[in-house]
Amino acid sequence: MSKVTGTETMREGNRAGDGFDLYFGPVHPGSGNFGVKLTVQGEEIVAARADPGYLHRGFEKLMEYRTPMQNAVLSDRLCILESLNWNLVHAEAVDRLHGTEIPERAQYIRVIMAELSRIQSHIIWYGVLSKALGFDTGFMVAFGYRDYVLDLFEFVTGGRVYPAGYLCPGGVRRDFPDGTEKRIRDLLVKMETMIREFEAYNSKTIEARCRGIGVLTLDDALRLGATGPVLRASGLAADVRRDSPYEIYDELDFEVPTREEGDAFARSMIRQREIEESIKIIRQALDRLPPEAVPLVKPRVSGKIPEGEVYVRNEIARGEAAVYMRSIGEDQPYRCKIRGPDLLHMIPVLEHLLVGAELADVPAIYWSLNICPADMDR
Amino acid sequence: MGNRQRPVKREELLETMESRFGVEPRVAEDGTVWVSIDSEHLSALLVFTKRGGFNHCSAISVTDWPADEAFELTYHLWSYEEKVLLTVKSRIDRQEATVNSAIPLWGPSAGIHERELHELFGVEFLGNPDLVPLFLESWDGPPPFRKDFDWRAYVREAFYEEGNPHEQSYWD
Numbered sequence: 001m002s003k004v005t006g007t008e009t010m011r012e013g014n015r016a017g018d019g020f021d022l023y024f025g026p027v028h029p030g031s032g033n034f035g036v037k038l039t040v041q042g043e044e045i046v047a048a049r050a051d052p053g054y055l056h057r058g059f060e061k062l063m064e065y066r067t068p069m070q071n072a073v074l075s076d077r078l079c080i081l082e083s084l085n086w087n088l089v090h091a092e093a094v095d096r097l098h099g100t101e102i103p104e105r106a107q108y109i110r111v112i113m114a115e116l117s118r119i120q121s122h123i124i125w126y127g128v129l130s131k132a133l134g135f136d137t138g139f140m141v142a143f144g145y146r147d148y149v150l151d152l153f154e155f156v157t158g159g160r161v162y163p164a165g166y167l168c169p170g171g172v173r174r175d176f177p178d179g180t181e182k183r184i185r186d187l188l189v190k191m192e193t194m195i196r197e198f199e200a201y202n203s204k205t206i207e208a209r210c211r212g213i214g215v216l217t218l219d220d221a222l223r224l225g226a227t228g229p230v231l232r233a234s235g236l237a238a239d240v241r242r243d244s245p246y247e248i249y250d251e252l253d254f255e256v257p258t259r260e261e262g263d264a265f266a267r268s269m270i271r272q273r274e275i276e277e278s279i280k281i282i283r284q285a286l287d288r289l290p291p292e293a294v295p296l297v298k299p300r301v302s303g304k305i306p307e308g309e310v311y312v313r314n315e316i317a318r319g320e321a322a323v324y325m326r327s328i329g330e331d332q333p334y335r336c337k338i339r340g341p342d343l344l345h346m347i348p349v350l351e352h353l354l355v356g357a358e359l360a361d362v363p364a365i366y367w368s369l370n371i372c373p374a375d376m377d378r
Numbered sequence: 379m380g381n382r383q384r385p386v387k388r389e390e391l392l393e394t395m396e397s398r399f400g401v402e403p404r405v406a407e408d409g410t411v412w413v414s415i416d417s418e419h420l421s422a423l424l425v426f427t428k429r430g431g432f433n434h435c436s437a438i439s440v441t442d443w444p445a446d447e448a449f450e451l452t453y454h455l456w457s458y459e460e461k462v463l464l465t466v467k468s469r470i471d472r473q474e475a476t477v478n479s480a481i482p483l484w485g486p487s488a489g490i491h492e493r494e495l496h497e498l499f500g501v502e503f504l505g506n507p508d509l510v511p512l513f514l515e516s517w518d519g520p521p522p523f524r525k526d527f528d529w530r531a532y533v534r535e536a537f538y539e540e541g542n543p544h545e546q547s548y549w550d
């Protein structure tokens with residue numbers, strides 16, 4: 001199958017009135033490794049067809065050939081933008097098959113790292129949305145602040161973007177190094193300053209370009225499989241952390257922000273509020289972090305996975321992430337189905353929102369969904 | 379389809395599934411509910427779950443069991459109202475792998491999973507109008523996620539040259 005480039009199609013475009021085909025991505029600076037083929041009539045989009053697959057690496061199949069500790073490292077790559085969160089979903093699936101009780105301190109560390117990962121992912125989203133809207137300052141500010149979080153990831157896990165399976169089956173790969181708590185608390189103060197900066201920009205930039213754009217009704221959100229901030233911006237207060245708590249989330253006090261408008265602006269505001277909630281969660285977790293004297297379980301490097309099957313769901317920055325793992329008592333899982341939020345957001349939701357939109361609003365709609373081709377293609 | 383929904387509690391769900399469908403649901407340690415049903419009655423059970431408030435189709439998956447000549451379908455369903463996670467499992471024949479599409483129940487959120495499974499496992503979802511390949515380009519081999527597709531052998535054949543001294547380690 002040969003792909004037609006946007007310019008060729010433009011030149012040969014149908015002049016009988018069916019409009020032109022335009023490719024947004026896969027090499028658009030704001031698209032990620034993903035494209036969407038738009039049919040436009042004048043400025044209006046009359047059809048949209050997602051073009052995924054550029055990051056399809058066959059993880060589900062690869063995992064059938066590897067042990068859980070190898071898969072923990074592989075799970076980093078499920079989404080470049082929030083690898084620690086994917087670490088956690090995978091680790092929990094293996095833990096539940098083993099029936100492993102995770103030491104309390106390790107559970108706290110897992111939650112702290114997962115929430116930092118959520119903040120970091122939301123910062124990238126803010127930066128890329130700003131870039132897509134032509135607001136380069138927002139991009140620079142966001143990516144500047146992101147580096148503070150990456151510094152902490154490097155300090156704790158050794159990797160800035162990929163933690164090499166830091167949150168692994170059995171617990172965490174190693175305890176927090178000395179001084180981590182202080183570093184995290186300092187980081188959270190920086191994050192609060194960052195939010196105030198974001199808020200100062202909102203009305204002139206995000207609100208002007210996103211208000212009333214890409215409206216997703218609650219009925220459509222459910223029908224199209226939206227989860228996470230996209231669903232909450234359409235009015236449903238659903239959050240896996242609260243609805244079926246994992247790790248220590250049931251002991252923590254946090255809010256699930258929702259809005260009713262369902263537009264790109266609502267989705268943006270939800271994510272900014274979620275950074276604040278994550279800060280709240282991390283502070284509580286740090287206050288209650290059990291002392292270091294509690295030994296952490298050594299990662300389970302080898303051994304058979306007990307026979308059985310689990311379906312584990314987590315709330316990651318983009319929405320609902322889940323792993324269906326089936327074991328027949330071998331060293332490797334027999335089947336590992338990975339359910340990411342973006343298969344739904346990047347295909348049914350995006351296609352739905354783009355039809356009828358103006359061409360100039362495509363980047364705003366696209367990035368208001370905060371999409372990640374890596375966890376869609378897997 | 380929205381008006382006929384009435385969210386059912388976990389206990390009622392378990393009882394009704396047992397009495398109406400003659401299946402034996404299992405509640406796992408983590409509170410999730412698992413049920414297996416023969417493929418003939420799968421559609422009826424899925425309709426029951428949708429009407430019973432399982433309004434979120436979290437995922438649909440296939441597990442390949444070549445020794446049993448079967449594909450096992452798993453539907454992972456979530457009720458936003460009752461906060462129950464239900465997995466419905468059903469085995470279909472591996473040679474004639476066809477099953478009714480769940481699009482009439484969960485719309486495009488089910489359709490996109492089916493499209494993926496059609497490409498990667500070769501399962502036919504009757505009534506799904508959009509089963510064109512999703513991820514793979516120019517692929518004319520067997521559905522690659524089937525257990526009997528050896529991707530290591532495929533990669534070696536497709537990308538390495540036997541007899542090339544620099545690539546010999548891939549063939550040893």
